[in-house]
Structure formats: C-alpha cells, structure tokens
Amino acid sequence: MIEMKDVQKTYHNGVTALQGIDIKVEQGEFVYVVGPSGAGKSTFIRLMYREVKPTNGEVLINNHNVAKLKEKEIPMLRRGIGVVYQDFKLLPALTVYENVSFALEVIEDSPKKIRRKVMDVLDLVNLKNKARFKPAELSGGEQQRVAIARAIVNSPKVMIADEPTGNLDPDTSWEIMKIFEEVNARGTTVIMATHSKDIVDTLKKRVIAIEHGRVVRDEQRGDYGYES
Amino acid sequence: MIEMKDVQKTYHNGVTALQGIDIKVEQGEFVYVVGPSGAGKSTFIRLMYREVKPTNGEVLINNHNVAKLKEKEIPMLRRGIGVVYQDFKLLPALTVYENVSFALEVIEDSPKKIRRKVMDVLDLVNLKNKARFKPAELSGGEQQRVAIARAIVNSPKVMIADEPTGNLDPDTSWEIMKIFEEVNARGTTVIMATHSKDIVDTLKKRVIAIEHGRVVRDEQRGDYGYES
Amino acid sequence: MNREVTTVMKARTLKRHLREGSKNILRNGWMTFASVASVTTTLILVGVFLVIMLNLNEMSEKVEEDVQIRAFIDIAANQEDIDALEKEITKLSEISTIEYSSKEEELENLMSSLGADGEAMAMVNQDNPLNAAFIIKTADPMDTFDVAKKIKSFDHVSSVEYGNNVIQKLFTFNEYARYIGIGLIAALVLTAAFLISNTIKITIMARSEEIGIMKLVGATNGFIRWPFFIEGLLMGILGSIVPIILVIGGYYYLYENMKDRTFVPFFELIPFSPFVWQVSLILLGIGAFIGVWGSVMSVRKFLKV
Amino acid sequence: MNREVTTVMKARTLKRHLREGSKNILRNGWMTFASVASVTTTLILVGVFLVIMLNLNEMSEKVEEDVQIRAFIDIAANQEDIDALEKEITKLSEISTIEYSSKEEELENLMSSLGADGEAMAMVNQDNPLNAAFIIKTADPMDTFDVAKKIKSFDHVSSVEYGNNVIQKLFTFNEYARYIGIGLIAALVLTAAFLISNTIKITIMARSEEIGIMKLVGATNGFIRWPFFIEGLLMGILGSIVPIILVIGGYYYLYENMKDRTFVPFFELIPFSPFVWQVSLILLGIGAFIGVWGSVMSVRKFLKV
Numbered sequence A, B: 001m002i003e004m005k006d007v008q009k010t011y012h013n014g015v016t017a018l019q020g021i022d023i024k025v026e027q028g029e030f031v032y033v034v035g036p037s038g039a040g041k042s043t044f045i046r047l048m049y050r051e052v053k054p055t056n057g058e059v060l061i062n063n064h065n066v067a068k069l070k071e072k073e074i075p076m077l078r079r080g081i082g083v084v085y086q087d088f089k090l091l092p093a094l095t096v097y098e099n100v101s102f103a104l105e106v107i108e109d110s111p112k113k114i115r116r117k118v119m120d121v122l123d124l125v126n127l128k129n130k131a132r133f134k135p136a137e138l139s140g141g142e143q144q145r146v147a148i149a150r151a152i153v154n155s156p157k158v159m160i161a162d163e164p165t166g167n168l169d170p171d172t173s174w175e176i177m178k179i180f181e182e183v184n185a186r187g188t189t190v191i192m193a194t195h196s197k198d199i200v201d202t203l204k205k206r207v208i209a210i211e212h213g214r215v216v217r218d219e220q221r222g223d224y225g226y227e228s
Numbered sequence C, D: 001m002n003r004e005v006t007t008v009m010k011a012r013t014l015k016r017h018l019r020e021g022s023k024n025i026l027r028n029g030w031m032t033f034a035s036v037a038s039v040t041t042t043l044i045l046v047g048v049f050l051v052i053m054l055n056l057n058e059m060s061e062k063v064e065e066d067v068q069i070r071a072f073i074d075i076a077a078n079q080e081d082i083d084a085l086e087k088e089i090t091k092l093s094e095i096s097t098i099e100y101s102s103k104e105e106e107l108e109n110l111m112s113s114l115g116a117d118g119e120a121m122a123m124v125n126q127d128n129p130l131n132a133a134f135i136i137k138t139a140d141p142m143d144t145f146d147v148a149k150k151i152k153s154f155d156h157v158s159s160v161e162y163g164n165n166v167i168q169k170l171f172t173f174n175e176y177a178r179y180i181g182i183g184l185i186a187a188l189v190l191t192a193a194f195l196i197s198n199t200i201k202i203t204i205m206a207r208s209e210e211i212g213i214m215k216l217v218g219a220t221n222g223f224i225r226w227p228f229f230i231e232g233l234l235m236g237i238l239g240s241i242v243p244i245i246l247v248i249g250g251y252y253y254l255y256e257n258m259k260d261r262t263f264v265p266f267f268e269l270i271p272f273s274p275f276v277w278q279v280s281l282i283l284l285g286i287g288a289f290i291g292v293w294g295s296v297m298s299v300r301k302f303l304k305v
C-alpha cells in the first residue's frame, strides 16, 4: 500500500534528511516511527503526501509513484490521507469549526453532512464547546486536538500523525490513542511519529526507528527502545 | 520574588483561564506547573512576563506590580526573564544564530561577547552546526532547542519554559533538563510547564498543579500525580 | 485514489466560495481595509483626471470647431468665376460648410473685430479696399491646414486665411495638450492597475502560508482561487464606491455652479448626465477588473506549492 | 530590574540597526520588491507630472508676459499733455515698462498683424485714422486689468486695449489651468504618499507577528523601530532611482529635440539644467521621506503589543 524504494531526500540546503529507505506498510497497519530529534521522521512522513519529493528512489502509494503525480492529481492523493502536522498548520483566520469543515468542503460534501461530521469529531476530541474559537484563542493542546480532528474527519484510508501528543497531558494522550486505535480498527492505516516511550511501550505496534536518516530497526510489536 | 495575589484572567472572548491564584515562588526555586490540556498553565506563565495582564489581582515580580509597569519598563522586565514559548516564537526571517543573538543585541552586548555567548549556548543544545539555518529548515525538536538557547543565552534571573520538551525525544529531553538544573544551580528561578510525567516524577521538584484555572495542588518534591 | 479532481463545480460549492470570499473581506480586516483604501485613492485620482481631461478635450474641440478658412476672392473675378470656385471648393470631401461673404460684409466684420481701431476706420468705409470671401469650415478641424493649402492653389483665390495667429498657436497647443492628456490618462490607469494589483499581491503574499496549508489539506487550485476571485471583485467594487460618489457629487456641484457663469465662452462643462454615469461606470469597471485580476494573478504564484 | 531602558544608543547598536535594516531589504525579498515597485511607479507619475506642469506653468507665464496694455492718446492732445500722461502712468506702482508708439508706428503694427487685409489697406496710408499710444507692461500680468482700468480714467486717454479677445480668454484659461495643475500635483503627491505608506504598512502588517516576538524578547520600541526606519529610507531611495533616471533621460531627449524646433513661439521648455536636478531632488526627497514615514508610522501600530 505504502512503499518506499531506496528513497533519499536531500533538502535544498544540502542536508540529507533520509537515505536508503526501503519500507513497506500494508493497508490497515499501525506503525510508530521513532528516533532522536532531527533523525528524519517528519521528512519520512512528508514524503507520503508529497509535501516533499524524494531526491532519489520511489515512493509508491497504491502502486502509483507519488513523485510522478500530475499537479492535478495531488489534491486527490492528499484527500485520501489525513495528516496531523507537527506544527498543526491550522488556518489562523478560520474558527475551529471552519478549520475542520474545510477538509470536507474540499471534497464537496453536502452542508448537512459536513455539519454532522464536524460536530461529531469535535465531540470526540472534546472541543465541541470551542467550535467558534480561532486557533489563537486555544491552548497548545487544544490546537493539537483540532489538527487531529481535521485529520480524521473525512475517514481517510491513511492517517499520518507527526508527534500528535507532544502538547497533550498523559490522560488526553491516551484518549487520543484510543481514537487512533478505533480509526485503525476501521481499516485505516495509521503512521505515527512519536517521542512517547510510554505510548509505544504500552500499545505495542510495529516500530520503525530512524537514526541519522536511516532505518535502524523495524519490528512488529517493538518497543520504544531508547533508554531514558 | 514572583508572587500572585488572587489573580484572575478572563480573555477577551469570555474564557476565564485562571481564577483565585495565590502563589509565591522564591528566587532560585525550580517549579513544575502541571495540569490537563487547557487548564491554564500557559496563561499562568504568560502573566509573569506580561504577555497578558491579569483581569483581577496582582502579579508581583520583585515586589513590582507587573500590571502597573510603564510601557517603557516592560522591556527591562522581559530581559530579566528567559522564556521558552510553547510555540517557540522564533523569528522566521532570521537564522538560528541571529535568533539567539537577538536577545543579546537587545541589551547592547558587545559583538565579541555576543558571538562567544551564542556559540556556547548553541553548542550546549547541540545545534552549533545548524547556526546558519533558518527555523523553517529545522526539525520540530531543533526549533524547540533554538527557543531554549535563546531563553538562557543572557543568563536571566528567571527562566520560564512552556512545555520545553514536547517535541524532544527522551534522551534529548534529559539533556535539556540537565541544562535547566545547571541554570537553576547558578541561582536562576526555573518555572516549567510540562506534560512529562517521567521528568516530574524523576527529577523531584516543587509541583504546582492547575485544573480548570485553579491551583489544586502545590507540593515541594511532588510528583506528576495524574494516572496514565 | 489517483483520479483527477473533476472540474465541474457543484452549486453548493459555488455558494461556499461566495460566502468564503465575502467573509475573507472581514477576516483580513486591516489588510482588506488597506487594499480598498489603495483602490479608492487611485480611483479618485483616475476619476478626477478623467473628468478634467474629457472636459478639456471637449473644450478644445469646441474652440477648434470655430476655426474657419477665409478664402479671399480676386477682385478681378466675375460672378461666373465665383460660382465655379464655389463648386470646386464644395467638391473637397473635407468641407462641411461654405458661405459667401461680400466685400461689405467683410469690412463690417473687420471693423467689429478691431474694436476701437475699427471705429476709427469707419470713415474709410467708402473706399472699401477688401475682397469678398468664402468662409469655409472643415468637418474635422485637423484638416484645416490641408484644405487651406488646396484652396490657395485654386483660380481666382487671392489669398487664404485661417484664424489669426493666436488661435493658430492655441490650436497647436491644444493638439499637444490633448496628446499629453491622453498619455497621462493611460499612464494613470496603468499605474492604478499596477498599484492596486501590487497592493493586493502583498496582502495575498502575507497569506501564502494559508494557501500552502489549504493545498496540503487537499484543496485544488480552483477551490483556493475562487474565494480570492470573489474577494478581489468585492474589494474592487468597494474601492470604487467613494470615488464614484465623489465624482458624481463633485461634478454636480461644479456643473451647477458653472452653467450660468459662462464668463469664458469656451469654458463650458460637458452636461451632467449621462457624462457622470459613464465616468462612474468606467471607474467601477477599472476597480472590479483590477481587483479580480490582481488577486487571481497573485494567488497563482502561491498555488505552485 | 524595573529600571527604564536608557535611551542613549551605543554606536555599535546604531551599526547593528544599519546592518539589520539593509538585510531586511533582502530578507523580505518579495515584499520589498513589491513596495519598491509601488514607490517607483508612483514617483514616475509624480515626476512626469511635475515636469509637465512646471513647463506648462512657465509657458503660460511667458504668454501672459506678452500681454500689454495699449492706451490710445486723444488726437486732440498736444506734446505737453502726452508728457504729463506718461508721468502719471509711470507713477502707477504696478507698471514695469512704458513705451510711446506714434500714429505711424501704430498703423504699421496694425497692418502687419492683419496680414492680407493689411496689405489691402496699405493704400489708405495717407489717411491714417489711428491714434498714437502708450504701450504698457505690468510687472505682474495679473494686474493688467486693474491697471488698464485706472489708465482709462486718466485725461487724454481716448481708449484702452489689452490684448485681443483670444489672448484675454487664453489668459483666464491659463489661470484656471494653473490652479488645476497645482491642485493635481498636490493631489498626486498626497496620493503617492498615501499609496506608498499604505503599501509599506501592509508589508509591515505581514510582519506584525515578528514585531510581537521582538517585544517579547525584550526589545524596546526604539530598537525595533530603527531597522524599519533604515529599511523605509532605503526602499524610498531605491524606489526613486528609476523615476529619476527616467526624468533625466526623458527630459534630456525631449529638450534636445525641441530646442531647435520653436514651431510654436511660446512652446519652449525650461532649460535642462538645473531644472532636472531640482526635480530629481524633489523625487528623491518624496521617496525617502515617504519611505521613512510610511514604515515608522506603520511600525508604531504594532508596537503596542
């Protein structure tokens, strides 16, 4: 389903963030991506929805080479992937509600459906009462939950989350993980970059460890693996 | 040294983020601020360097009422407080080096001293080799470390950190905590909002727990206290 | 998953774009205000200029229409010769009117135009030394010189005159002034276009990050562009309201105050209606067009994310 | 800790501001470019206008200077009367020159100004019906009417004339045109000022978050404002380069091409130097001033964080 063949990514400033990446993730898997700060986790994730293009090698989604997608096909790719960005990437001028509904307006859902889906998902992340607030009026953890809501609202086939619990307290983090597991149970592939040893070691899943831009470990039901 | 007397903060949108806050922090203390997402930790912290003004009550720094500072006195207050913002607040147009040196240029340090201090502190957070990069070219964790470097570069009397390890792996987090302890050992008051149960429970310090805008616990050598 | 996005828009999506476009006007309050203010200022300038230039043009055309050719007929010419000459002149395609003026009429004319000198000369009336003449007007005053030259070569024409020196100077002067005027208007409209779209470009630049986020969330270029299109249109229209009001009000005031005081003969304003409506329409058109053009062009740059 | 920040700046800090201000020009590449482009366009417009208006003004002044009063002397007046009249006229403070013109000179004058008609009248020379006259010029052409009226009331003045009808019309026309011109220039400069500062304001608005961050890190308002001041100054200067080059080059071309072709007598350009240098200086001044003013004013708004 998602496959990388000998992928290398060198940014325009000459930093090689990834190299020699060969990985395959099947539909419905749940994968943790772990590794130290600056290892290349976010870059690894960005390749999948083509925020960045690989410098070398191939990234295949459903056997389509992502790098070769035509300009017009990219929106379609991205609509199939829900992403929680490490820096949230909320639209500052829009309210919480509008931020989440944007993902549905893009696929031209009916206003009625949009309303129901958005309220449901805001309820799920416990932000129903902040629907009319702007991102700047939210706490860090609240913003992160809006980003999560937007990522799952249109029931994507793939869900990618970059450090989705970095600004959340442990209790809330577990609630979010419960949501991710439910989403995964419905058949969605979940790929999650995280620094949370607690989560990785408790909810055992496949673990891909990246260090200095290379995959150094790839275990089913692995653990976080770094000593604290 | 830092004192809040019956402080209440209601944002312009009507959300009361804090109320009835009575707290005193002595010079040289190390304080964790914990609590669930949206509890009011960041607001509590923002009051100290006057990013926000209290709606009611008094915030005293060295017995000066922060709310009553004249416009011209505010820069002086802020220069004495190093802050790691939850959302980093790096200047996007400046390089890593320039972002850190900015805090020293503001106090009109000599160029030589600036250079030495900045390189030292970048070395400390392990970013010497990224000194010429722009924030957008850094990973989340690297940006966070730049924010930390800027906060400590001018050896402030008080250091405030809002979730400073949220985007860091456990190893790096511990390195940062070591730095904080050193800073604290040199007499700097450290106030740190965090969600890291690991850190709070391991490096035992004073813990202030905030829930729904109220201080619900204030213990010396407390622990994180929330079940995970 | 890799299908292309269909390009046919659902009605509800168009509605969404209209709503978003209008909302953006409010959301980006300060920026919008600054953009609209730019449009307003520029269009006021264009409006004032248009009114002045069009009026000056009208006036100078009127002055020029007064320019007539006076072809003096040889004293030796008999009635037959005169008739033949008239026919010949009438054949010239540039001619609009031709009129015969006898010796006596000519003298009277000269005397009245001379004022004091003329009165003094009244005594020489009996000795009238002047010739009869044809007074000719051309359809296009610009042809005056050519026609005069042609007529001069005809038989029985002793000499040809067209206006006196000053009028002639004024004529050339007017011609230049008009070219300059047209040039200025064109330059002004182009500058306005550039300035407005430049302002809008900057406001959109400030939102380039937002556009990037929209693309990441799966929005097509068209989806992103539409609200900007609406926003640009609205900004252009909003920006042209004040200039239009000023032009209408100002011209009304001016016109009402000037129409009775024709202290200078050719200083007469173009009638209020439909002139102001036409100018208003031009301003609205420039505003709307440039608003749309400025924003759509600027968005394009950021769609290549 | 609560001392006020001292306001005396260290030399190295000024150096730092100069460096930062210049760097910002590059850092905000696109925005700067857009701002500078706005300044450039606006100043080109102002420059072209200035040159045209100043020239037209000069020309119309020249035309007016040609306006002279002709006071015809009573035929009955003897030499003594004439001398007395001359003294009386000379006493008027508005007068700049006075000249006597005999009957014969007057006739010659009339004949040459009449062209063909004049020749025809050569035969009536012996019967010269005209009066002798004083030809008077006023220091300020605007005084012509007043002076003429006064002279008319003097003894032995049979009648007074000042220019013929068309010149008189032109006169009034020029006066209006000049007011309009001055009004337009003023409006244009103000508009330019507004547009430029507006553009700069938007670019700074886009950086309001940065300004907020700087304040949080402990920067004083002055510290933040300085680089913006330098940046505004540089943008203003950069923006005036192209307009200045265009004005100098364009005027040089025009002047060189026009100076030999004086096909219209009063259509004569103001000499190249020092005129263009003055205009260039004005443009540079407007650019620099507005650049600084625009950015400093805009920053102010965001310093209240």
Ligand SMILES: Nc1ncnc2c1ncn2[C@@H]1O[C@H](COP(=O)(O)OP(=O)(O)OP(=O)(O)O)[C@@H](O)[C@H]1O
Binding pocket: A011, A012, A013, A015, A016, A017, A035, A036, A037, A038, A039, A040, A041, A042, A043, A044, A086, B136, B137, B138, B139, B140, B141, B142, B167, B168, B169
């Ligand atoms: N847009 C960019 N341009 C240039 N270099 C970049 C860019 N993004 C990341 N890098 C560099 O690539 C490397 C890997 O970055 P990446 O964001 O993938 O790390 P990460 O594993 O996500 O780290 P973290 O845990 O801190 O988020 C880093 O060294 C970083 O400096």
Ligand SMILES: Nc1ncnc2c1ncn2[C@@H]1O[C@H](COP(=O)(O)OP(=O)(O)OP(=O)(O)O)[C@@H](O)[C@H]1O
Binding pocket: A136, A137, A138, A139, A140, A141, A142, A167, A168, A169, B011, B012, B013, B015, B016, B017, B035, B036, B037, B038, B039, B040, B041, B042, B043, B044, B086
């Ligand atoms: N600028 C603001 N304007 C309006 N409301 C705000 C603003 N900042 C925060 N709030 C509200 O105040 C409450 C407390 O926010 P605060 O940022 O202090 O929480 P927090 O404890 O830091 O949470 P987190 O752990 O998620 O960062 C939240 O409900 C939030 O919605």
Ligand SMILES: [Mg+2]
Binding pocket: A041, A042, A043, A086, A162, B139, B140, B141
């Ligand atoms: Mg990352």
Ligand SMILES: [Mg+2]
Binding pocket: A139, A140, A141, B041, B042, B043, B086, B162
């Ligand atoms: Mg917070």
